[in-house]
Amino acid sequence: MTPALTPDEFDALRLSLKVSCVATVIALPLAAATALALARGRTWLGGWVMALINGLVYLPLILPPVVTGYVLLGLFGRMGPIGSALAKVGIVFAFDWTGAALAAGLMAFPLMVRAIQLGFEAIDPGLEQAAASLGAPPLRVFATITLPLAAPGLIAGALLGFAKAMGEFGATVTFVASIPGQTRTLSSAIYNAIQTPGGDAMAMRLAALSAGISILALILAEAASRQLLHRRQKVGAA
Amino acid sequence: MSLDIAICARLGGFKLDAQLETQGQVTALFGRSGAGKSSLAKAIAGLERPLSGHIRLDGETLFDAKTRIHVPPWKRQIGYVFQDARLFPHLSVRQNLTYGSGPIQSGLDQTIALLGLEALLPRSPSGLSGGEARRVAIGRALLSQPRLLILDEPLSGLDGARRSRLLDCLEQIKITGGPSILYISHNLDEIIRLADHVTLMAGGKTLTTRPLEQVFEHPETGLAAGLKAPISILIGTVLDHGEGRSRLLLGSKPDLGQRAIFTLPSINAKPGQPVRFFIEASDIAIALTNPTDTSVQNRLAVEIDAIEPFSDGTLLVTLSGYGYKVKAIVTLQAVRNLGLRTGLRVTAMIKAAAKVRLNNIDS
Numbered sequence: 339m340t341p342a343l344t345p346d347e348f349d350a351l352r353l354s355l356k357v358s359c360v361a362t363v364i365a366l367p368l369a370a371a372t373a374l375a376l377a378r379g380r381t382w383l384g385g386w387v388m389a390l391i392n393g394l395v396y397l398p399l400i401l402p403p404v405v406t407g408y409v410l411l412g413l414f415g416r417m418g419p420i421g422s423a424l425a426k427v428g429i430v431f432a433f434d435w436t437g438a439a440l441a442a443g444l445m446a447f448p449l450m451v452r453a454i455q456l457g458f459e460a461i462d463p464g465l466e467q468a469a470a471s472l473g474a475p476p477l478r479v480f481a482t483i484t485l486p487l488a489a490p491g492l493i494a495g496a497l498l499g500f501a502k503a504m505g506e507f508g509a510t511v512t513f514v515a516s517i518p519g520q521t522r523t524l525s526s527a528i529y530n531a532i533q534t535p536g537g538d539a540m541a542m543r544l545a546a547l548s549a550g551i552s553i554l555a556l557i558l559a560e561a562a563s564r565q566l567l568h569r570r571q572k573v574g575a576a
Numbered sequence: 577m578s579l580d581i582a583i584c585a586r587l588g589g590f591k592l593d594a595q596l597e598t599q600g601q602v603t604a605l606f607g608r609s610g611a612g613k614s615s616l617a618k619a620i621a622g623l624e625r626p627l628s629g630h631i632r633l634d635g636e637t638l639f640d641a642k643t644r645i646h647v648p649p650w651k652r653q654i655g656y657v658f659q660d661a662r663l664f665p666h667l668s669v670r671q672n673l674t675y676g677s678g679p680i681q682s683g684l685d686q687t688i689a690l691l692g693l694e695a696l697l698p699r700s701p702s703g704l705s706g707g708e709a710r711r712v713a714i715g716r717a718l719l720s721q722p723r724l725l726i727l728d729e730p731l732s733g734l735d736g737a738r739r740s741r742l743l744d745c746l747e748q749i750k751i752t753g754g755p756s757i758l759y760i761s762h763n764l765d766e767i768i769r770l771a772d773h774v775t776l777m778a779g780g781k782t783l784t785t786r787p788l789e790q791v792f793e794h795p796e797t798g799l800a801a802g803l804k805a806p807i808s809i810l811i812g813t814v815l816d817h818g819e820g821r822s823r824l825l826l827g828s829k830p831d832l833g834q835r836a837i838f839t840l841p842s843i844n845a846k847p848g849q850p851v852r853f854f855i856e857a858s859d860i861a862i863a864l865t866n867p868t869d870t871s872v873q874n875r876l877a878v879e880i881d882a883i884e885p886f887s888d889g890t891l892l893v894t895l896s897g898y899g900y901k902v903k904a905i906v907t908l909q910a911v912r913n914l915g916l917r918t919g920l921r922v923t924a925m926i927k928a929a930a931k932v933r934l935n936n937i938d939s
Contacts, residue, residue, distance in 0.1 A: 467623050468662040470649040472676025472720040479650075482675075486666045 347544060349519050350527035355551075357435055357523055358503035361443035362450075366496055369447055370488075373454035373495070398509075399448040407512025410441055414513075437514035438521050442503035450499040457491010458484070490563050497559035501552050524548050577724060577756030579603065579620070583629035583639070587615050592626075594619075596785040600772035602750055603785075604759040607777035608802040613760045614659075616777070617726045620758065621656045622649035633724060655717030655725045655755070659732060661709040663701035669712050670697040676720030684719060690752075691715045691745055707738035711745070718754065725755045731766060746770060762802055768809065768854055776801035788852070795857075795892060795903065806857040806892060808902035812838055814845045824851070826876075826898045836898045838926070839873045857892065860904035861925040864914055874926040878902070880918055883911065895924050 343351065372395055379388055398406050414421040414431040421432060431437035461484060469479045507525040516526040528544045531537035578599040585592040592615045605613040618624040620631060622638065625646055631639040633654075638647045655676075663672050673693070674681055688694055691711045701709060710730055717725055730746065731739050743766065750757065750770060761767055767774060767788070774791040776783040778800045784791065788809060792798040795806035812824030815837065822843045826836035845851050866875055878897035886892035891911050893904045902924065906916070916922070 462662075464658065464660070464662050465664060467649070468656070468658060469664070469675065471621055471623070471654065471656040472716065473650050473653065474676065475650050483664060 343543070343547075344540075346518060347527065347540065347547075350522050350524050350544065351547060353435060353438075353519070353522065354504055354524040354548075357438045357442055358500050361439045361446060361503040362496055362500045364439070365443040365447055365450060365499055366492070369450035369495060369499070370454050370492060372447075373451045373458055373491075376451065377455050377458035395451050396448045398445050403445065403506075403508025404512050406444065407441060407509035410437070410444070410509065410513040414440065431514075433514050433517060433521060435514075435521060438510050438523060439503075441509040441513045442506040443499075445506045445509050446499035446502040449502050450495040453495035453498050454488070454491045457488040457494065460491070461487045489566055493559055493562050493566070497555055500555055504548065504551060504555075577601065577603075578632075578634055579724075579758075580632040581616075581620070581630070583616075583619055583626035583631060585615065585619055585624060585626035587618075587624055590615060590780060592616060592619070592780050594777075594782045596775045596782050598773045598775065598785050600756075600787075602757045602759055602771050603773040603775065604761060604767045604771035604788075605775050605777055606761060606764075606767050606801055608762055611762075611777040611801070612780040613762075613777055614728055615780070616782075617656070617728060617758060617760055620724075621654045621726055622647060622652050623656070653721070653723045655720050655722030657710070657713045657717050657725070657727045657730055659728045661701075661706075661713040663704070663709055663712055663716075665701055667701075668697070669693065669699050669701065669704070672701060672712055673697075673716050673719055675716060678721075681719070682721075687715045687718050690748055692741075705738075707734050707742065710734070711742065714742075714745070718749070722755050724758060725749075726758045726760070728760045729762070730759075731761070731763065743769065764803070764807070764854070768852055778802070792854075793901075795886070804856075805905065806886075806903045807854045808857070808900075809852060809854045810900055810902070811850055811852055814843070814847050814849045814851065816847055817842060824853075826900060836876055855902060855926055857903040857905045859927050860895075860902060861927060862893065862895075862904060862906055862910075862914070862916065863923045863925055866923045867925075870925065872925040872927055876924045876926070878922060878924045880916060880920045880922060882918060883916065895922070897924075 372391065375383065376388065376392060376395070411432075412418050414424070414437065416422065416425060416432050424430070429436070431440050465483055465487070466479050469483045474482070505525060506523075507529065510521070510523060511526055511529070514521040516522045516530060522530065524544055524547065528541050528548065531541035531544060580597050582595045583592070590612070592612045594612070594616045605616060607613055615624065619626050619639070620633075626639060626641065628641040629639075630637060630641070637643075637645050638652055639645060664675065667675065673687070674684065677684065688697070691714060693711060693715055696704065696708055696712065701712070704712065714727070714730065727746070731742055734742060747770065757770070759766070759770055771788050773785060774788050775785040776791060776797050783797045783801060789811070792803065792807050792809060798806060810826060812826050815823040815825050820842050822840050822845070824838040824840060826838065843851070861872070866877065876897055878895040881894040881896040881901060883891050883893050886905060889908050890905050891908060893906050893911070893916065895902050895904060904924065910916075
């Protein structure tokens with residue numbers, strides 16, 4: 339049943355997976371730190387600092403993707419203030435797969451933060467108090483209590499982020515265009531195929547592939563959180 | 577343990593104003609729910625930061641608003657057993673127990689045996705009953721080697737058998753020289769059985785801190801802290817057992833010549849062992865003679881020490897004898913009819929022996 343992929347299609351698939359994986363892996367710790375600050379920061383950060391962080395985090399979600407891509411182009415493009423500075427140390431985003439990863443990571447960021455924040459907020463702070471009363475300093479409490487209990491939220495955040503990164507189109511195509519083999523991800527390839535006369539079959543194949551990967555990611559994440567729950571219930575066996 | 581506290585704190589909308597100095601192995605915080613017992617305990621453990629004042633434990637300053645000292649909870653060595661146990665759901669019972677014990681895990685086996693946790697070790701906290709979870713939480717706190725152990729209503733919500741089993745465990749911890757204990761409760765039985773010193777609390781304020789035998793001497797403070805009726809706390813020594821009854825001699829080193837004997841429903845204590853017990857003021861009746869034609873077995877010759885108004889139509893009569901004072905509630909009418917007055921020698925008849933509660937003092 340598996341329809342054979344043409345080399346171009348295979349390139350798009352490989353690029354999309356690379357871009358999404360890199361975007362997710364780099365964005366995850368940042369999203370986790372931001373989620374922690376939003377979930378717990380109220381005691382050390384002022385109310386307006388929290389509001390500012392909150393607003394910035396959700397900006398990519400409410401802005402049109404084209405605008406986000408345009409802002410990225412302005413900041414990280416070859417002429418942009420950040421892009422030109424980074425180019426001197428050999429880091430280039432413009433019209434490269436790294437730029438696609440940046441755009442995908444940025445677009446996925448709010449979704450990841452939201453899911454992880456819910457995970458942190460679901461933890462009973464009383465458990466952390468109990469750990470402290472047993473003599474555990476804050477870092478140990480975080481590593482042994484907070485983080486393990488937040489794991490379902492982290493998994494959900496990573497999955498959502500990965501799925502969003504796989505599907506990202508608007509900001510990516512605005513920022514890094516759609517160069518075959520370099521920045522043409524699955525979504526860009528699907529769009530291109532639709533625009534090309536006689537490309538319907540290709541668009542259909544790529545769309546099915548894209549949907550399959552998303553469903554697979556969902557199943558994997560579900561299995562992972564089930565495994566976690568299962569281990570939690572029979573935890574004593576170890 | 578010596579504890580020296582004078583703090584004001586505001587927790588949410590709740591205002592706490594606490595002053596107490598205590599020493600001794602077990603100090604109890606006694607008061608109704610909402611009296612501020614848990615809030616005070618959280619301030620002692622460092623989980624809440626007071627606005628002003630100081631907290632000192634064994635001479636070490638844990639909190640001082642003036643010098644801005646606030647020792648964080650993980651450095652205080654104060655174990656806290658919360659009402660809701662707060663076991664870590666992702667760790668097994670064994671991992672919970674050893675969480676605060678460090679690599680050496682000294683006393684693990686003894687603690688497991690003391691609290692009867694052997695069968696629970698491999699299980700997950702989610703499958704434990706309320707009593708089991710409470711025992712694991714107590715073991716976990718004990719194994720963190722605290723210098724002070726705070727027990728927040730450790731028996732609440734447990735049924736009779738589990739309750740008395742856990743109470744036995746706590747008594748064992750006390751007898752075997754465990755850490756000092758701050759015991760939070762609104763239950764008189766537990767306080768009488770375990771506490772050496774008691775702090776009475778009401779409405780976010782500490783009322784008084786005294787040794788257990790003296791803390792209920794002033795009926796008003798006891799009633800403010802939640803007692804239903806004034807009580808008298810006495811010490812007796814077990815004389816003998818028989819026919820479902822036990823006999824006590826009043827006093828910890830009783831003079832046999834005085835023959836002040838109490839007959840109680842059978843208690844679990846060896847002859848010669850001193851025990852604490854209390855009598856509610858409404859369970860004592862007064863007779864001018866020593867009637868022998870009555871079912872009341874406990875009749876003591878006493879003298880009226882004081883008569884003071886108590887509530888509408890009743891008076892609180894203080895009776896003294898055998899070196900003890902007990903309080904009785906008598907109606908105004910009875911006082912008039914019998915001609916009760918200070919200095920009069922009467923017989924105190926103590927009914928309802930079943931309401932007498934016991935506390936085995938260290939043997």
